[in-house]
Amino acid sequence: MTPEIVVDHREKAHALLNADAEKILRLIRVQMDNLTMPQCPLYEEVLDTQMFGLSREIDFAVRLGLIEEQFGKNLLNRLEKELSALHEAFTKK
Amino acid sequence: MTPEIVVDHREKAHALLNADAEKILRLIRVQMDNLTMPQCPLYEEVLDTQMFGLSREIDFAVRLGLIEEQFGKNLLNRLEKELSALHEAFTKK
Numbered sequence: 047m048t049p050e051i052v053v054d055h056r057e058k059a060h061a062l063l064n065a066d067a068e069k070i071l072r073l074i075r076v077q078m079d080n081l082t083m084p085q086c087p088l089y090e091e092v093l094d095t096q097m098f099g100l101s102r103e104i105d106f107a108v109r110l111g112l113i114e115e116q117f118g119k120n121l122l123n124r125l126e127k128e129l130s131a132l133h134e135a136f137t138k139k
Numbered sequence: 140m141t142p143e144i145v146v147d148h149r150e151k152a153h154a155l156l157n158a159d160a161e162k163i164l165r166l167i168r169v170q171m172d173n174l175t176m177p178q179c180p181l182y183e184e185v186l187d188t189q190m191f192g193l194s195r196e197i198d199f200a201v202r203l204g205l206i207e208e209q210f211g212k213n214l215l216n217r218l219e220k221e222l223s224a225l226h227e228a229f230t231k232k
Contacts, residue, residue: 055148058203098188099195106196110151112203 059112063104067125070096074129078136093129100125152205156197160218163189167222171229186222193218 073096077089104118166189170182197211 055203055205062199062202095191098192102192102195103199106155106199109155110148110205112148 056112059107059110060117063100063107063113063118063121066100066103067121070100070125071128071132074132078132097122097125149205152200152203153210156193156200156206156211156214159193159196160214163193163218164221164225167225171225190215190218 070093074093077092101118101122104113104121107113108115108118163186167186170185194211194215197206197214200206201208201211
């Protein structure tokens with residue numbers, strides 16, 4: 047009963063959000079590889095801005111009915127864990 | 140040929156984005172009615188954050204194929220014009 051094209055919007059929303067989370071991780075890794083300190087206020091600001099942007103996209107996708115609220119929460123939680131692991135690895139260097 | 144439910148996602152995306160733009164305008168009007176000065180850095184920050192959030196939603200909707208890029212641009216332009224009219228009206232008070 048579910049038209050193909052609807053499934054496509056849902057799948058695309060999930061794929062885009064996962065890709066955006068991955069992009070944030072990559073950005074932070076690049077900053078660390080280039081030795082931009084996590085204590086730097088600019089680092090915090092970039093990260094906050096990116097996380098806010100992603101959370102707005104997630105919220106929008108939930109309101110559109112394209113993703114479950116829980117998927118969004120899990121994505122943000124996982125990203126935060128990965129970021130804090132990166133942060134920890136960096137400060138221990 | 141276009142399934143109802145797809146049209147619904149598109150319509151919903153447009154409606155949500157229009158509503159979010161309207162919410163920003165309302166927020167700014169409330170700030171002005173309560174005499175929070177537009178020169179206040181907090182005002183600028185709130186506005187910047189809200190505009191960034193909306194532009195991320197718009198970008199996401201474009202990438203999902205739910206809205207045309209031009210619709211997003213028009214929405215942001217119109218909002219910016221309305222905001223600057225509000226701002227002008229306020230500073231002339």
